[in-house]
Amino acid sequence: MDTQFAGSDAVADALEAMRKALGDGAVLTARADLDEFRDPFYVLGSAENDVSAAVMPTSVEEVQAVVRIANAHGVPLWTVSTGRNYGYGGAAPRVPGSILVNLSKMNRVLEINEELGYAVVEPGVRWFDLCEALEASGGKWWSSIPDLGWGSVVGNSLEYGRGHTRIGSHAENVAGMEVVLPNGELMRTGMGAMTGNRAWHAYPFGFGPMVDGLFFQSNLGIVTRIGWRLMRRPQKYASCWVHFDGDDIIVPVIDAMRDLMLDETINNYPFLGRGVAANTEGQPDLDPKSEKWALRFALYGYDEIVEAKWKVVERVLGSIPGVTLGRKMFDGTDRIGPLEGIHDDKVQAGIPGMELLDLYKVPFGPDTGHLDFSPVGPLIGTEVLKMVRLVRGMYEEFGEPYAAGMMLLPRSILVVSVMFFDPKDAEKTKKIYENYDPMLQRIAAEGYGLYRAHIFKMDAVAATFDFNDHAYLRFVETVKDAVDPNGILQAGKQGIWPKSLRGKVKS
Numbered sequence: 001m002d003t004q005f006a007g008s009d010a011v012a013d014a015l016e017a018m019r020k021a022l023g024d025g026a027v028l029t030a031r032a033d034l035d036e037f038r039d040p041f042y043v044l045g046s047a048e049n050d051v052s053a054a055v056m057p058t059s060v061e062e063v064q065a066v067v068r069i070a071n072a073h074g075v076p077l078w079t080v081s082t083g084r085n086y087g088y089g090g091a092a093p094r095v096p097g098s099i100l101v102n103l104s105k106m107n108r109v110l111e112i113n114e115e116l117g118y119a120v121v122e123p124g125v126r127w128f129d130l131c132e133a134l135e136a137s138g139g140k141w142w143s144s145i146p147d148l149g150w151g152s153v154v155g156n157s158l159e160y161g162r163g164h165t166r167i168g169s170h171a172e173n174v175a176g177m178e179v180v181l182p183n184g185e186l187m188r189t190g191m192g193a194m195t196g197n198r199a200w201h202a203y204p205f206g207f208g209p210m211v212d213g214l215f216f217q218s219n220l221g222i223v224t225r226i227g228w229r230l231m232r233r234p235q236k237y238a239s240c241w242v243h244f245d246g247d248d249i250i251v252p253v254i255d256a257m258r259d260l261m262l263d264e265t266i267n268n269y270p271f272l273g274r275g276v277a278a279n280t281e282g283q284p285d286l287d288p289k290s291e292k293w294a295l296r297f298a299l300y301g302y303d304e305i306v307e308a309k310w311k312v313v314e315r316v317l318g319s320i321p322g323v324t325l326g327r328k329m330f331d332g333t334d335r336i337g338p339l340e341g342i343h344d345d346k347v348q349a350g351i352p353g354m355e356l357l358d359l360y361k362v363p364f365g366p367d368t369g370h371l372d373f374s375p376v377g378p379l380i381g382t383e384v385l386k387m388v389r390l391v392r393g394m395y396e397e398f399g400e401p402y403a404a405g406m407m408l409l410p411r412s413i414l415v416v417s418v419m420f421f422d423p424k425d426a427e428k429t430k431k432i433y434e435n436y437d438p439m440l441q442r443i444a445a446e447g448y449g450l451y452r453a454h455i456f457k458m459d460a461v462a463a464t465f466d467f468n469d470h471a472y473l474r475f476v477e478t479v480k481d482a483v484d485p486n487g488i489l490q491a492g493k494q495g496i497w498p499k500s501l502r503g504k505v506k507s
Contacts, residue, residue, distance in 0.1 A: 008075075008097070010073045010074055010075050011052050011053070011073075011075050011097065011099065013073050014069050014070060014072075014073035014075045014099065015027055015029065015053050015099070017069045017072070017073070018055050018065070018066055018069055018099075021062065021065040021066070021069065022055060022056075022057060022062050022065065022066070025056075026055055026056045026057065026058070026062070027053060027054075027055050027056075028053060028054040028055070028056065029052075029053045033054065034050065034051055034053070034054060034100075036091075037050075037051050037054060037080075037083060037090070037091040037092065037100050037102070038050065038090070038091075038092055039089050039090045039091075039092040039455075040086060040090055040369065040423075041086055041087060041090070041369030041370060041371065041423060042092075042369070042423060042429065042433075043423055043426045043429050043430070044367065044423045044424050046426075048096070049089075049092040049093060049094070049096050049455065049456075050092075050096055050097070051078065051091075051092070051093055051096075051097070051098055051099065051100040052097045052098065052099060053099050053100070054099070054100040054101075054102050055099060055100070055101055055102070056102050056104070056105050057101065057103065057105070057106065058105045058106060059106070060106075060178070060180065060186065060224045060225075063101070063103070063106075063180045063222055063224055064180050064184045064185075064186065065184075066099075066101055067180055067181075067182065067183070067184040067222065067488070067489075068183075068184035070099065070486075070488045071182070071183065071184065071486050071488055074486060074488070075098075075099060075488065076093075076095050076097070076098040076099070076487070076488055076489075076491050077098060077099050077100075077101050077488055077489055077490070078091075078093030078094065078095070078098040078099070078100050078101065078490055079100075079101040079103065079222050079489070079490060080100065080101070080102055080103065080155065081103050081104065081123035081124060081151075081152030081154050081155030081158075082102075082103075082104045082123075082124060082126060082150070082151060082152040082155060083102060083104070084148070084150055084151040084152070084155070085151070085155065085159060086370075087370050087371060087372040087418070087454070088159075088372065088452055088453065088454045088455065089454050089455035089456070092455060093455070093490075094455045094458065094490070094491060094492035094493055094505075095491045095492055095501070095505060098491075101222065103122070103123035103124050103152075103154075103222075103224075104123075104124040104152075105124055106122040106123050106124045106224065107122060107124030107125050107126075107129065108121075108122050108124075108125070109121055109122075109125055109129065109130060109133040110122065110225065111201075112133060112134065112137045112141070113201070113202075114137065114138070114140060114141070116201075116202050117141055117229060117230045117231075117232060118175060118201050118202065118227050118228060118229050118230055119133070119134070119141075119143075119227070119228050119230060120201060120225060120226070120227050120228070121153050121154060121225065121226060121228060122154070122224065122225050123152055123154040123155060123223065123224065123225075124152065125152065125153050125154070126149065126150055126151060126152060126153070126352075127143065127145045127146070127149040127150070127151060127153060127156075127352040128149045128150065128352050130143050130153050130228075131143050131145070131149075131350065131351065131352055134230070135335065139233060139333065139335070140232070140233055141230035141231065141232060141233060142165060142230060142231045142232070142233055142349070142350040143163075143165075143167075143230060143231070143350045144163030144164065144165040144166075144167045144168045144170060144173070144231065144350055145163050145164070145165075145347060145350055145351070145352045146161050146162060146163050146170075146347075147164075147343070147347060147356040148352075148353075148354055148356055148357055149352020149353055149354060150352075150354065153170075153226075153228060154223055154225075154226055156170055157170040157171050157173065157174055157226065157228065158171070158215065158216050158217065158218070158223060159216075159217055159452060160216065160217065160451055160452070162269060162407050162414065163269065163347070163350070164268060164269050164270075164271060164296075164298070164347045164348045165231055165268055165269070165298070165300075165348060165349070165350045166231050166267050166268050166298075166300060167229060167230070167231045168268060168269030168407075169269065169409070171216055173228050173229040173230075174204075174212065174226050174227065174228060174229075175190065175200075175201045175202070175203070175204040175226075175227040175228070175229055176188070176189060176190045176191065176192045176200045176201045176204070176212075176226065176227040177189045177190075177192070177212055177215060177223050177225070177226050177227075178192065178223070178224050178225040178226075179215055179221040179222065179223050179224065180221060180222040180224055181220075181221050181483060182220070182221065182483055182484035182486070182488060182489050183483075187221070188200070189206065189210075189211055189212045189215075190203065190204060190205055190206040190210070190212065191203050191205075191206050192206075193206055193207070200227065201227025202227075214479065217452075217493070217494050218490075218493070218494070218496075219480065219484070219489045219490030219491065219492075219493040219494070219496055220479065220480065220483055220484065220489070221483075221489070222489070231350065233332045233333070234300035234301050234302075234306075234332040235301065235302045235303055235331070235332050236299075236300070236301065236302065236303045236305075236306045236329065236330070236331065236332060237298060237299070237300055237306075237329075237330045237331070237332055237334070237348070237349055238298060238299040238300075238306050238309075238310060238327045238328070238329050238330075239296070239298055239327060239328045239330065239342075239344060239345040239348055239349075240296065240297050240298060240299060240310075240313065240325070240326065240327040241294060241295060241296045241297075241325070241326050241327070241344070242294070242295040242296075242297075242317055242323055242324070242325055243292065243293070243294050243295075243323070243324045243326075244292075244293050244320075244322050244323050244324070245291055245292055245293070245322065246291055246293075246322075247291075247293075247385060247388060247389065248385075249293070249320065249321075249322050249323065250272075250293065250381060250384055250385045250388065251381030251382055251384075251385050252320045252381060253272075253293075253295065253317070253320060253323065253381070254272075254379060254380070254381035254384045254385075254408075254413075255380070255381040256316050256317055256320065257270060257295070257297075257317075257379075257408060258379045258380070258410070258411075259316070260312070260313065260316060260317075261379075261408065261409075261410040262410050262411075265299075265309050265312050265313065265316075266297050266298075266299065266309075266313070267300070268297060268298040268300070268348060269407055269408060269409065270295060270296060270297035270298075270407075270408040271295070271296050271297075271344075271405060271406065271407055271408070272293060272294070272295045272404075272405070272406040272408060273293070273294050273295075273403075273404065273405045273406070274291075274292070274293050274388075274402070274403060274404045274405075296344045296348065297348075297408075298348040298349075299313070299327075300332075306329075310327065313325070328345060330345070330349065334349070335349070335351060336351065339351055343355040343356060360418075360420075363401075363420040363422075364420065364421070364422040365422075367422065367423055367424055368420060368421075368422065368423075369420070369421050369422070369423040369429065370418045370419060370420050370421070371418070371419045371421070371432055371433065371436065371454060372416055372417070372418055372419075372452070372454075373391070373416070373417050373418075373419065373436065373439060373440075373450070374414055374415070374416045374417075374450050374451055374452050374453075375387065375391070375414075375415050375443045375448040375449065375450050375451075376412055376413070376414055376415070376448065376449060376450070376451050377412065377413055377415060377448050378411065378412055378413070379408060379409065379410065379411050379412050379413045384406070384413055384415070386446075387413075387415045387443075387446075387448060388404060388415065390442065390443065390446060391404070391415065391417050391439070391443070392404075394435075394438070394439045394442065395417070395419075398435045400419060400420075400432075400435070401420065402417060403417065403418055403420075404416065404417045404418075405417075405418070414451060415448075419432050419435065419436075433454075433456060433457075436454075436457055436460075437457075437460060440457070440460055440461065440464065441464075444464040449461075449464060449465060450464075453494075455492075455493075458492060458493065458494050458495045459492070459495045460495075461494075461495065462494060462495025462496070463495070473495065473496070476496050477496060477497070477499075477502070480496055480497075480498055481498065481499050484498060485498075485499075486498075486500075487499065487500045487501060491505075492505060
């Protein structure tokens with residue numbers, strides 16, 4: 001993609017102004033420094049979506065200064081918290097030549113409220129950092145985490161990320177934001193719109209329209225802090241699993257799980273995987289040719305409650321032919337030691353790790369890349385089986401191995417599949433990205449939409465949300481033009497373009 005911004009005089013002038021505002025060390029322009037911000041899962045060495053520079057603010061005031069300078073010079077910004085959204089583009093911008101605003105140095109846990117159970121964090125706070133802070137404060141509260149602990153709490157939550165504890169719907173844990181708007185002004189949402197409000201992070205709403213949702217998967221502002229709800233440490237925790245062979249058993253298992261989740265017998269966010277063994281005594285195994293399915297879930301609470309729930313689980317799931325059940329019991333105070341090394345046990349206890357990254361290196365070694373394909377469907381057994389067979393059929397058509405990992409919500413399911421490739425092989429890598437487009441069209445034709453997309457595919461995914469001649473997209477574009485008339489923030493994110501670039505940047 002060509003862009004008018006890379007190497008332009010406007011960028012050079014903006015960077016000089018940013019150096020004066022933030023200091024020389026906060027502005028990175030050397031090629032060796034900027035390579036870190038390329039998409040690690042595209043063709044290795046490709047400069048296709050490079051940034052022109054990166055700035056590393058350490059305070060809200062510095063973020064405001066960067067935004068104001070960008071407005072004054074008409075240069076685009078692309079913001080990341082830590083840039084670990086791998087499989088979707090990492091830190092790479094949608095528009096080449098953008099200046100990257102990397103918030104990883106804004107990494108303070110500002111508050112842990114022991115009475116009400118919430119934390120207040122900046123964008124650079126990783127899951128590792130939050131969990132360490134919770135343990136240091138006494139371990140009364142647990143976080144939820146995604147499968148990899150190196151990412152940002154703020155960044156993951158704003159991208160509708162998921163974890164595996166009772167509070168695993170991370171976007172729903174956000175209560176109160178602080179946002180730098182596209183004009184550089186600072187806004188607080190919810191009760192935080194009142195100066196000194198004492199319930200800002202205790203009550204998720206405010207007075208008037210709730211605008212927090214405008215900043216999820218958004219290019220309407222830069223979120224500089226959030227309140228994030230925590231989970232009280234249980235007395236007991238049971239790490240449970242279900243194993244079965246073949247696709248047909250998906251239907252009764254999914255329907256049984258839906259009932260168990262809706263009545264809150266199971267109230268975490270279970271995970272169903274094909275070709276990935278769960279709750280083994282070592283690291284998980286990746287075998288895309290396997291017909292084995294593994295479902296993991298958790299039970300939390302007082303000892304007698306966990307035991308009572310397990311009896312219900314045994315009765316409901318144990319009655320399904322071909323299913324085997326198992327569990328491990330832990331005290332709520334068990335942390336790293338007793339849970340060390342078993343990925344499934346750790347993530348359901350809110351303990352961050354990096355084991356899954358090792359698993360994802362199996363197909364092509366350390367440089368293995370992957371592109372995620374993530375449709376959402378209703379949590380109905382026949383629907384899930386239909387989606388699995390549809391997606392697997394497309395993988396087989398393209399000659400690619402199929403490994404699925406599905407996140408169960410009480411009423412819906414994220415059917416995430418992973419296309420593995422060797423990014424040193426440019427031809428094969430580009431073919432993987434080409435395969436994505438017909439897959440998207442077929443899945444959309446069946447009535448399923450994606451909840452996330454790689455930066456190269458955001459326009460295509462946005463186009464599938466087409467009700468009433470794309471009324472949703474037109475509405476958001478109207479908001480974009482109103483709050484960001486110069487179009488400087490995250491142009492093209494989620495297919496939302498400012499007026500000045502609409503239709504001018506190729507997909």
